[in-house]
Amino acid sequence: MSKLKIFLSESLNPHLNLATEEWIFHNLDPSSQVLFLWRNDNTVVIGRNQNPWSECNLAKMKEDQVTLARRTTGGGAVFHDMGNTNFTFLSPKESYRRENNIQIIFDALKTFGIKGEASGRNDLLIPFADGPRKFSGSAYREKKDRAFHHGTLLLHADLMRLGNYLTPNPKKLQAKGKESVRARVANLNEISANLKHEEIVEAMIKSFENFYGGKAETEFLSMKSLHENQELKGQYETLSSWNWLYGNTLEFNQKMDEYLSLGFFDIHFKVDEAVITDLQIFSDCLYPHLIEAMTLALKGKPYTVDSIQQSFAGLYPQFVDLTSGLKELEAWISSQVEI
The missing domain is CATH 3.30.390.50 (CO dehydrogenase flavoprotein, C-terminal domain)
Known part of the structure; x- marks a missing residue:
């Protein structure tokens, strides 16, 4: 049986949380099954190859003190607030199944009477009378010995603010590359009222342990962790740098x-x-x-x-x-x- 490991972030700093993902991906035992749960406060996260001037209303973000973060993975721009719970799975590549992670999420949601369905892409949906709506989007990456899957769960996110920061000002800006497609979204508390981050974290931990039939070792992370872990500190310094956030932009x-x-x-x-x-x-x-x-x-x-x-x-x-x-x-x- 694989060793089970759970990381829980006590920080709302997006650069620390994204750095933790990088550290987990590059440095942890690839034979382990890992679950990392975290959230960011007032953050726009863009994909590795996206243009912040094109994707974001940077002036509005500055005015509202919204942080910009850039992932090392692809995909579109998303807005994180305290109503988002983010998950990261790391698995040995040979035993990795996307369906396993989805099953863990769905089993956790059953605790709250929520029945989800997976789309043909990377989204998780809830059926509504007027059609399915997305409550989770995810992305994947892999190396020769490990596979990585991360995404977000919309609990009670302020969906109005999503448009405030992901819609750029009309500046006649022509960026090279495709614009992100905005999906119809829904919060989980539309099905389970008053659903809290702490509750979904507890349910995800139980589901993770039940799925793999073991007890996981749990580690809490905070900004203090940077003083104790040089690899994590190095990732944090890179992902919070101006060059990574803005300089890493195509023409x-x-x-x-x-x-x-x-x-x-x-x-x-x-x-x-x-x-x-x-x-x-x-x-x-x-x-x-x-x-x-x-x-x-x-x-x-x-x-x-x-x-x-x-x-x-x-x-x-x-x-x-x-x-x-x-x-x-x-x-x-x-x-x-x-x-």
């Missing part, structure tokens, strides 16, 4: 235009790995030297508000008489860049 183009006191500005940015690799500024501004200086100052700089502001700081001494107009221009560009 995209952003167009912005506005009528300002200095004239009409139509700016085209070409951005690769969050760096402005090229830009064109079309304008009826009466100061062509300003346009040339702006182009030179911004090209090659990170695509961030701080970088934009630093670039403009170098322009003010050159165009003292245009200070008011420059401040307006800087504020407008910064509001479009968002981070």
Whole structure:
């Protein structure tokens, strides 16, 4: 019989929880059956190859103090709040069956009178009169000796907020790659009222142990764990870094235009790995030297508000008489860049 191991996160920090997944995947005994249960507070998690400027309303996220996180796995963008319970299974590759994990989840849900069904893709559904609705999405990965399956369970998530952060502002942004398809979703508490995270965790643990016929060793994780585990700390530092969150972005183009006191500005940015690799500024501004200086100052700089502001700081001494107009221009560009 495989050794059973359960990890329970006491932290709501998404970068720690995603780092824990990486540590589990790369460092744990591949012959073990592992279950990790966790949740994040106010977080948008994007897939490995997604563009945060395209998928997210970054300005709204900043305003509402919503954290951005990026998985190492593929898939679309999701919003996590305290109404989500997330699961991660690790199994030996030779004995891995997706159906086993689904059965563990379904057996846990039966405790609350919930009957789910699996779709042909990676989703778990609840049947409703107007058609099935998704309460869980998942993703998979594997190495030669282990298989990994993770996903989320919607307990009482604020589904209105989902649209607030996963719908970008209309900025005429053309990103390379497909946009995520939004599925019809439902919370489990629509079937079982007042369902709590602690209850689903307890039910998942019992179901996991019953399925494999043994008692699991349980370990609790928190931010203190970073001081005790160097591999975990290394994963955390990578997944919480600016370069991973924003720099790891495929090339995209952003167009912005506005009528300002200095004239009409139509700016085209070409951005690769969050760096402005090229830009064109079309304008009826009466100061062509300003346009040339702006182009030179911004090209090659990170695509961030701080970088934009630093670039403009170098322009003010050159165009003292245009200070008011420059401040307006800087504020407008910064509001479009968002981070």
